[in-house]
Amino acid sequence: MKKVLFTFLILFSCFSSTYANTVAKVEDYNGSPTLFINGKPTVPMMFYGYAEDLTSDPNCKFVQQAKYMTNANMHIYTFPISFNIMFDKNYTWWYVLDDVVNAVTNFDCNAMVIPRIYLYPKQWYIDENPDIKMEFSDGLTDRICLASEKWRNYIKGKLREFVQHCESKFGNNVIGYHLTLMETGEWFYERSWDNVFSGYSENMRLGFSNWAQNKYGTETALRNAWNDGSVTFSTITLPITSERSNSASDFFRNPTTEMKTIDFYQYKNELVPETIDLMAAEVKSVTSGNKLVATFYGYTFELTAVPKGPAVTGHLALKKLLQSPNIDIIAGPTSYVNRRGGGIDAFMSPVDSIRKAGKMWFNENDNKTYLDTSSDYEIDGNYPTLALTQNAHANNFAHILCRRMGTWYMDLHNRGWLNSSEIWQNISKLHSIYKGQLGEKSPWNPEVAVIVDERSPYYLACNDDFLEPLCYSLRTRLYRMGVPFNIYLLSDVLDGTVTLPKVNIFLGANYLTTSERSTLHSALSGKAAIWFHGAGYFNENGAATENIEDLTGFDMTQFNNVSARINVVSASSANPWNNGIGGTSFKPSIVDRGNSSIYETKDQNITYDIYWGVAGPGNAVQIGTYYGKVYTGLAVMDYLGFKSFYCGIAGIPTKFLRNVCKNMGVHVYVDDDYVIDSDSEFLSVYSPKNETQSIVLSNNFYLTDMNTGGLDPTVGGVFNQSFSVGSIKTSWIGKNSIGGFADKTINKGLWHCDNSYVPGGYWVASDDDHSSGRSYTWPLLNYKRLHTHASAPSLIPNSPKGGNCFKFDGKNDNITAVSGWVNDSNSFSGNVSLKWTDLPSLNDNYAAILVSRPWKLYLKNNGWGKGNLLFRVLNSAGTAYTDVQSSVDLHSNKWYDVNFKVYDNIASITINNQTDAVELNNGMSTSSSDVYAGSDLNSTHYFKGEMDEIMFGAAISGPTNAPPPQPVTHTIAYWRFEEGTAGVAHSGTNDNWYLDYSSNSYNLSAWGDEVNPRATGDVPFSTVPLTGEDNNLALRMTGSHSSGQNISTAPSAPINYYDFSGGFTIECMVKYNNDEFAVVVGKDGRPGSDGNQPFCIKHRASNPEGLEFDFTDGGGTRHRLRSADSGLYPETGVWYHIAAVCDGTNAYLYWQTGGNSYQLIASDNTVSGGALWHNNNKWTVGRGMWADNPSDYLNGYVDEVRISDEALPHELFLGFIPEPSLILSGFIFLFLGLIRKLQN
Secondary structure (H helix, E strand, O other), X not given: OHHHHHHHHHHHHHHHHOOOOXXXXXXXXXXXXXXXXXXXXXXOEEEEOOHHHHHOOOOOHHHHHHHHHHHOOOOEEEEEEOHHHHEOOOOEOOHHHHHHHHHHHHHOOOOEEEEEEEOOOOHHHHHHOHHHOEEEOOOOEEOOOOOOHXXXXXXXXXXXXXXXXXXXXHOOOEOEEEEEEOHHHEOOOOOOOOOOOEOOOHHHHHHHHHHHHHHHOXXXXXXXXXXXXXXXXXXXXXXXXXXXXXXOEOOEOOHHHHHHHHHHHHHHHHHHHHHHHHHHHHHHHXXXXXXXXXXXXXXXXXXXXXOOOHHHOOOOOHHHHHOOOOOOEEEEEOXXXXXXXXXXXXXXXXXXXXXXXXXXXXXXXXXXXXXXXXXXXXXXXXXXXXXXXXXXXXXXXXXXXHHOOEEEXXXXXXXXXXXXXXXXXXXXXXXXXXXXXXXXXXXXXXXEEEEEOOOHHXXXXXXXXXXXXXXXXXXXXXXXXXXXXXXXXXXXXXXXOOOOOOEEEEEOOOEOOHHHHHHHHHHOOOOEEEEOOOOOOEEOOEEOHHHHHHHHOOEEEEEOOEEOOEEEOOOEOOEHXXXXXXXXXXXXXXXXXXXXXXXXXXXXXXXXXOEEEEEEOOOOEEEEEEOOOOOEEEEEEEEOOXXXXXXXXXXXXHHHHHHHHHHOOOOOOOOOOOEEEEOOOEEEXXXXXXXXXXXXXXXXXXXXXXXXXXXXXXXOOEEEEEEOOOOEEEEEEEEOOOOOOOOHHHEEEEEOOOOOEEOOOEEOOOOOOOOOOOXXXXXXXXXXXXXXXXXXXXXXXXXXXXXXXXXXXXOOEOEEEEEEEOOOOOOEEEEEEEEEEEXXXXXXXXXXXXXXXXXXXXXXXXXXXXXXXXXXXXXXXXXXXXXXXXXXXXXXOOOEEEEEEEEOOXXXXXXXXXXXXXXXXXXXXXXXXXXXXXXXXXXXXXXXXXXXXXXXEOOOOOOOOOOOOOOOOOEEEEEOOOOOOOOOEOOOOOOOOEOEOOXXXXXXXXXXXXXXXXXXXXXXXXXXXXXXXXXXXXXXXXXXXXXXXXXXXXXXXXXXXXXXXXXXXXXXXXXXXXXXXXXXXXXXXXXXXXXXXXXXXXXXXXXXOEEEEEEEOOOOOEEEEEHHHHOOOOOXXXXXXXXXXXXXXXXXXXXXXXOOOXXXXXXXXXXXXXXXXXXOOOEEEOOEEEOOEEEOOOOXXXXXXXXXXXXXXXXXXXXXXXXXXXXXXXXXHHHHHHHHHHHX
């Protein structure tokens, strides 16, 4: 009977945990494409195995490994289905599908499955239709030709039947379909790795003819393009083998004579995503769009190593596939390059373009593990120990976590490579970490981009001499720069989908039209570009050396027959790019795909037919010369507002790339060849060496080990870690907050958590334990262990603020302040730094952090592996609590600074500067009580985790946690430009889109769509120094003297009428793209006859040039404060924070840049009649006014514009960064200022 009942419970659990009509989609979730199943965000981690074996062997390798996965509470499977043997001529063998899916769902009743379908017909169909086959240059006919309409229609119909059957029978378990075909199912043409060409059939010719007709429209256009006066659309032939193989010169084709071959390769590549999309549309049609479609594609890097070059593969049209609404997931294995402990685990594809397009990339993790000790399959990896296997999985995980991508773990050859509880325990831990990040906005925003072009290979010869070292092998150096980086398609840069970061490495870019060059130059303003051999050689008019010069800025000399080797000249203060490599030489490198060493590269001896050497201009700096020649092969110059680097061969040293990053202001985490992933909150460092290495953070940051939760404090921003080959350190990055507590006269209690517990049950009272650096003379209260069954929390040296902290065990640990809360105030404020290590159960969902009777702070379990804080306030009648729940999700083993308070009848909770608040209907209770930390008042609801710097007292105005927001009550308008999406201009007019953060709602608008600026991720700082607010976006303005983008207040906005006669401070952040006249912030109007407006901050182009604060005072006198008077001139490409200040008598102009202190650069003491001439005209951003006409439009970037109606000291400017020695006095200053305001 018990056995029957147990079986019933299992079955009931299965029936109750699956869903009818399961819906699976990829949707945007806080800025990242995210997997949703039945409306819930889901960790995108799966297991791939050979489930078909389960139909005959209940203990097969699939089950052995899947058991470990289900123990880890993971239930998404992907496995192959023998689609091609199901469809006989007159019968469909559905059991082939049914038996496998039934076996998996019987094994795991919670299983969600994605069958992998190989869209190949059964042999009888091929025998009856031999014309569907692909033809090769060696005479072989085999497999199928994608251009065959007969095959397309047949297989599309069979796919529809397959999906209909799955949905009708397994619709609650099947969440998607993985469509595969061609070589290894990965949609590149068969035999691409052989030294042959494919695509000679009549089907291919007909498809090419139709494609050409769609491209050219008329036969006249076709003949002109192909330089063939007799060709017609009906007589088009395919390029013969010699035309495909040979090129006019060296690596490059001649578009004048070879356009037919160039077009053929474009057609052949576009044919693949067009076919994928055709099949995907069938799946979406049958499932009403409610199931996922996955495919392999986009191996833009990996397939540059095939013998005939990437153009023969079909993988050079990713942009076309990304435009399809029918594709959700694009996948590929981690690269087979460098698969050893300490290797790079490179992506095969430009994955960040995939992410930008709203698709999910999945890494297929098919590493050979330590469980296979044979010498077979060395190309699949060499990880001979459990630790190396786990660390390789962690490195792959680091790649995907930052970007919120997915992965599946694959037993590639059905040898049980994952058949280990230890492997799955590690994967389970990674799964939990990812689950904790679901829904968190990814801060992924690297300062470096690698940009690859999928069009240029059409213009290159069919060999691997150029692109294999440049794209396939160079990854071993790119991934070891010591910095994270984005990987984009060049087309995404050209169409404005992405905004370029500080350093940009262009792989290829051989073909660019004239207009595309102009677009690219504008996008690079203030940044750096690294070009390689032949960059820009082609434009729409053909190939020419002048085209390279136009793109890169260098004067070029063409020469021949030189070894592809560059000698690096010695480094100097004027030439810092060579630090550490001066006197060395380098060549293009290729990779040993046998995984025989960590770096796996060897120099390749190539002699190019054509070289270009830098011959000028005069501002070009020589970095390296061609071996044995005087020609410059590596150089840098300033060109059109950006740093332009040119390397004349297909290779470059890692150290050089790191030098460029450093000198362009990129944060380099490790100054050595380590693999780095970081999104500013998470950091992974994967080691190729046995050594102690320095991990460099910014000052005031620390690391929390992701595995142990242990704190790794830094000294001067540096943490030293001992590494071995293949070891990995994964950490959360934390930032120390300055302890900001209420004044000592209103403290009720203050634990610094540094003193140890002593016999007798008390902590010793002291003047100060110096953990915070403050010097309090008021005695602190004694705290004791009140209950005999309670235990004291442990004292451990793990504080993010230095010194010790308390560790609570979640069982018996608490501390008590007897009568600690004696309420003599109608306000309350508490502070605590905390880190949880375990959540309360969902059944009794409270873990007490700091509680009294009238106020309580709890940790709650949100059911998704994260915590939220609940602040409860007892009303004045003592009858009911009002709850404030923080919207901030708290992750395990991460420190958070928390302020919770009651002030002015508002209860609020602030975590890391994000506040949630509610209004109290009936005040706060005045009752007194003990205060407990670590448990509730009755010693229940114990907290498990760590705490530091615990304070409670009466509240004062404003948040009491640090860093405190600036106490200015006279902010009239504050425009932060955080609206929208990076790279996208807002579409809308007069719609108040650009929000005012001052609460006055003086929003800005554009008067027409064409003048809306583009949002950009290029910001002056990621966090506003004064307020601590995140800063994610700025505005990119493109303007000239007479026209451009700009925004302004509404004509009737009250701010237009505001009287600033008593004083003002007007601040803005700006980065100029050129030295032309340009107004950043202005006020329309004309106070005098000379045409000038009443106020503007502008750049002057002449008489004199430089920054100018130009305004007319209330008495009608014009004042002009200029940086030139101090011999200072703003540079292009540099962010400046500018503050224009007037107190009614004196005017001041400040600027600040590069994180330095503010500098007073001009002043005027002759202001009279009021600070600013009064009128009723609009305020503008991005343009000025002259003689009542708009003018002087900004070409550059603008951010953080704030207008205040008083003259602020520079300590209250938005960009103010206090000196460490001034922090304490700064707090006193702010506090006294607040008291004065309250007294007034």
